[in-house]
Amino acid sequence: MAKITFITRDNETIELEGTSGSVMQLAVDNNVAGIDGDCGGVCSCATCHVHVAPEHQAKTGEATEIETDMLELNDYANEQSRLCCQMEISEELDGIVLQVAESD
Amino acid sequence: MSDNSTKNSICVVIGASHAGVNLAFALRKEGWEGEVLLFDKDPELPYHRPPLSKTYLQNEEVNLLKAEDSYQKDNISLNLGVSVNSINRENKTIILSDGSHQPYHKLVLATGARPIIPPIPRIENAKNLYPLRTAADVTNIRNAFQNSINKRVVIIGGGYIGLETAASIKKLGGTVTVLERESRILARVTAPEMSDFFMKLHSENGVEILTDKNVISIDVQDDVNTVNCADGSFYIADIIVVGVGIRVNTELAKEAQLVIENGILIDETACTNDNDIYAIGDCTFHKNPHYNRFVRLESVQNAVDQAKVAAAAICGKKIIYNAIPWFWSDQFNVKLQMVGLSEGYNQLFIRKEESETTKISLWYFKDDTLLAVDAINNPKAFVLGTKFIKDGSKIDTTKLIDASVLFKPLNLLI
Numbered sequence: 001m002a003k004i005t006f007i008t009r010d011n012e013t014i015e016l017e018g019t020s021g022s023v024m025q026l027a028v029d030n031n032v033a034g035i036d037g038d039c040g041g042v043c044s045c046a047t048c049h050v051h052v053a054p055e056h057q058a059k060t061g062e063a064t065e066i067e068t069d070m071l072e073l074n075d076y077a078n079e080q081s082r083l084c085c086q087m088e089i090s091e092e093l094d095g096i097v098l099q100v101a102e103s104d
Numbered sequence: 105m106s107d108n109s110t111k112n113s114i115c116v117v118i119g120a121s122h123a124g125v126n127l128a129f130a131l132r133k134e135g136w137e138g139e140v141l142l143f144d145k146d147p148e149l150p151y152h153r154p155p156l157s158k159t160y161l162q163n164e165e166v167n168l169l170k171a172e173d174s175y176q177k178d179n180i181s182l183n184l185g186v187s188v189n190s191i192n193r194e195n196k197t198i199i200l201s202d203g204s205h206q207p208y209h210k211l212v213l214a215t216g217a218r219p220i221i222p223p224i225p226r227i228e229n230a231k232n233l234y235p236l237r238t239a240a241d242v243t244n245i246r247n248a249f250q251n252s253i254n255k256r257v258v259i260i261g262g263g264y265i266g267l268e269t270a271a272s273i274k275k276l277g278g279t280v281t282v283l284e285r286e287s288r289i290l291a292r293v294t295a296p297e298m299s300d301f302f303m304k305l306h307s308e309n310g311v312e313i314l315t316d317k318n319v320i321s322i323d324v325q326d327d328v329n330t331v332n333c334a335d336g337s338f339y340i341a342d343i344i345v346v347g348v349g350i351r352v353n354t355e356l357a358k359e360a361q362l363v364i365e366n367g368i369l370i371d372e373t374a375c376t377n378d379n380d381i382y383a384i385g386d387c388t389f390h391k392n393p394h395y396n397r398f399v400r401l402e403s404v405q406n407a408v409d410q411a412k413v414a415a416a417a418i419c420g421k422k423i424i425y426n427a428i429p430w431f432w433s434d435q436f437n438v439k440l441q442m443v444g445l446s447e448g449y450n451q452l453f454i455r456k457e458e459s460e461t462t463k464i465s466l467w468y469f470k471d472d473t474l475l476a477v478d479a480i481n482n483p484k485a486f487v488l489g490t491k492f493i494k495d496g497s498k499i500d501t502t503k504l505i506d507a508s509v510l511f512k513p514l515n516l517l518i
Contacts, residue, residue, distance in 0.1 A: 029171040038408055040152035040167045043483070044432040044441055045404075066439075069483035073491050073513070 002094040006050075008033045009100055023093070024048040024085035034100035041085040046070045049101040051080040056096040060087060076102045113138035115418060116198060116206055118188050118356065119214030120144035121153060123385025123407035125169045127212055130415035132178045140180045141206065143198075147185035148239045154404060156242045157265050158434050161272040164246070166239055191360040193378055210418050213357055213368060213376075213383040214411075217350035217402065222260075225321040230329050233322075233344040236265055245269075248343045255279060258331050258341035260319055262289030264433050266347035267302060270311045271435040273345075281339055282306070283317040283331065285348075295452050295466055298478055302435065309436050350402065352387050365389045367400040372424045374414035382418065384410035393426050394493070395445055395475075405430050428493050430486075441486035444468070444476030444493045451501075457482065458507045465489070472498055484511050492516075 006014045006027060018026040027035035027048070036047035043066050052060045063071070063082050071077035084098065115131060117124045120142040128140050144150070152167040160166060175182045187201040197205045219235030221227065232248040234241050249255060255278040259266045262284030270280045282289070288299035306313050318334040322344070329341040352367045363369040363377045367389030374382045374390070385407040389400050409427040416423040430443040449468035457463035465485030466478040474497070477489030491513060492499060498518040503509045509516070 025167070029168070031171065031174050031177060036408075038404055039432065040155050042155075042158075042432065042434060042439075044439075066483055070487060072484050072487045 002089050002091055002096075004089070004093060005097045006032045006035070007097065007099045009102060018089040020089055022085050023050075023087040023089060023098070024083075026089060027084065032100065034103070035084065037085060039085075043067065043070060043083055043086055046074065046083060047103075048084045049074070049076070049103065050082055050084045050098040051078065051101055052082055053097040053099070054080060059092055059094075059096055075104070110136050110138045110419070113209040114207060115140050115210045115212065116208035117142045117212040117214055118144075118198065119216055119353075119385070119387075120146070120150045120182065120184065121214065121216055121385070121407070122169065122404050123216070123411050124212065124214035125150045126408050126411035127214065127384060127415050128180045129170065129174075129178060130412050131418060132180070134415050134419035134421065136415075136419050138209070140178075141183060142175075142180060143183045143186050143188055143200070143206075145185065145187040146238055146240075149184070150182075151239055152404075153237070154432070156239065157236050157268040158272060160239070160242050161246060161269065162275060188356060191356055191381075193360050193381070196380065209380065211381045212414060212418075213381065213387060214385050214407075215353035215356060215383075216386045217352045219346065220349050220351050221346055222319075222348055224319055226324075227322050229324050230322045230344055231324050231327050232342060233329070233346065235346050236269055237350075245273075245343065245345060249273065249276060249278060252342040254342050256341055257281070257343045257345065258283060258329070258339050259345045259347060260331070261347035261349070262286075262313060262315070263292070263347055263349065264290070266345070267306065267435055268433060269345050269347060270306060270313075271309070274309055274311050275436075278343075280311045281341075282311065282313040283319060283333065283339065284313065284315045285318050287315050289313060289315065294446070294478060295449075295468070297452070297454060297466060301464065301480065305436060305438055350386070352400065354387060357383065357387075365398070370410075372413075373417040373422060374410050374425065375417060382414040384414050390425065392429070392445070393424070394428055399429075399445065401429055403429060403431050428490060430490065438462070439481050439483075441479045441483060442476065443479075443486055443490045444474070446476035446478075449475050453501050453505050455485065455505050456507055457511075467499075467501075467504060469501070474499055488513060488516070 024037045028037045038047045039045035067083045150169045189199045197207045219237045234244050257278045257280050259282045274280050320334050321332045323330045331339045354364045357368045368383040370383050370388050370390050386402045413425045433440040446468035451469040453467040455465045463482040464480040468476040479485035500518050
C-alpha cells in the first residue's frame with residue numbers, strides 16, 4: 001500500500017492509496033483533473049505529466065529515456081518531470097507528492 | 105438558447121467509447137448544466153480500445169476510460185446495452201430498441217465503426233472465427249485459445265489490428281499465420297520500408313506472414329478450419345481472427361437524412377448539416393485544415409480532439425478542429441508512433457540512430473513539405489516531427505538522415 005498525493009492545476013490536493021498498477025491509472029480511477037491517460041498507459045500521448053516534489057525524487061527515480069524523449073519539446077517539462085503511466089505503484093512510492101503539470 | 109442557460113437542456117450522445125465518453129466529460133468542463141445521456145449497445149463499462157489487440161489479449165485487465173463513479177460524480181447518465189433504432193429530427197427524439205423515446209436538444213453521434221466480415225464462401229460455418237473490435241471479441245478469442253489444444257491461429261489481414269493480434273497471440277504461445285491479400289503488409293498506410301521492417305520483426309519472432317494470399321473459402325471438419333487461398337494454398341486454423349478493416353456506422357445518420365460522404369460529414373466545429381446534431385470520432389468525414397482535405401480517421405487522437413471541439417460548440421464557444429493526426433502501435437518489443445498523414449508523399453528520408461536498440465524514423469515529404477513521420481522506438485523523432493509538421497518547418501534533409509547530427513530542432517532546420 002502506498003499513499004500518493006496529487007496536487008492539481010487548481011491547487012486541489014487529492015490523497016489516494018494504491019497497491020498495484022500505474023500511478024496514471026490510480027489518478028484516472030479517482031478523477032484527478034489534468035491526468036487524462038488518453039493512450040491507456042503506453043507512453044504515447046504525454047497526457048499524464050506530473051512534477052515530483054524534489055524531496056521525493058529519490059523514491060520515484062528519474063524519468064526513463066522514453067519519458068524524457070516524449071517531453072523533449074514540452075514547455076512545462078523540467079528535472080522533476082515524469083509521465084506517471086511509467087510509474088508502477090509499490091511501497092517505495094509511499095508518501096510521494098505529485099504536482100499535475102501545466103499543459104497548453 | 106435565448107437565456108444562455110443550459111439547465112433545462114438535454115444532450116444525448118449515441119456511442120460511449122473514446123469519442124462519446126470524452127465528449128460527455130468535456131461538456132461538464134465547458135459548463136453544460138443540463139442532462140447528459142450516453143447510450144451504447146456494448147454492455148461493458150466504457151474501456152480503452154487500443155489495448156484490446158495488445159495487452160488485453162494477454163492479461164485480461166480491461167482499462168476503463170473512466171472509473172465507474174466518475175459518471176455519477178459528473179452527473180452523466182450511462183445507458184449501456186441499449187441500442188438506438190432511429191433519430192426523429194422533426195420531434196428531436198431518438199427511439200430506443202425497447203421502443204421508448206428519448207428527447208434531445210443537442211444530439212451527438214459517436215457511433216464509430218464495425219469490423220468488416222468479408223463475404224468469403226462458407227465463412228459463416230467457420231469455427232472460432234472472430235473480429236477484434238470489442239472487449240467481448242477479445243474474451244471470445246482468449247477463451248477459444250485457452251480451450252484449443254493445437255492453438256493454430258490464422259489471421260486474415262496484415263494491417264495494424266492483424267499484426268498486433270499476431271504478436272499478442274504469439275506471446276501467448278500460439279502458432280500464428282497472417283494472410284495478407286496485398287503484396288505487402290500495411291500497404292494502405294505506410295512506405296514499403298515499414299512493411300519490410302515489420303515483416304522481419306514478425307518473422308524473427310516466429311510469426312509467419314504470407315502476402316498475396318487472397319482467401320477464397322473456408323471449410324470446417326471436426327471443428328478445425330481450412331482456410332483456402334486463390335493460389336491453391338490452404339492453412340489449418342483452430343481459431344481465425346479477421347482484421348480486414350471497418351465499416352463506418354452511418355446508418356442512423358443516413359436514415360435521418362444527414363449528409364454522408366466517406367463517413368458523416370461535419371464542419372470545423374464537428375456539426376452536421378443539422379445545427380443540433382454533431383458527429384465525432386471514427387464515424388466522421390471531416391476537413392483537416394493542416395492538410396486541406398477531407399479525411400476519415402480511425403484513432404483515439406481524432407476521437408478525443410473532436411470531442412473537445414464539439415463540447416465547446418454545444419456550449420456556445422467556437423473552437424476550430426485543427427489537429428495533426430497521430431497514432432501508435434506496439435508489437436513485440438517495438439514501439440511505433442506515427443504523426444501526420446503520409447498520403448501523397450513523393451520523397452522518403454530514413455534516419456537510423458546510432459544506438460544499441462533499433463531506432464528508425466521515416467520522414468515523408470511532398471517536395472520540401474514534411475507530411476508525416478513514422479518513428480520506430482524513437483519518441484524523439486515523433487515529438488520533433490509533430491512540431492515540424494505543426495510549424496510547417498523546412499528541414500535540411502541531409503542533416504536529418506545524418507545520425508551524427510544531434511536530434512534537436514535547431515540542428516535540422518533550414
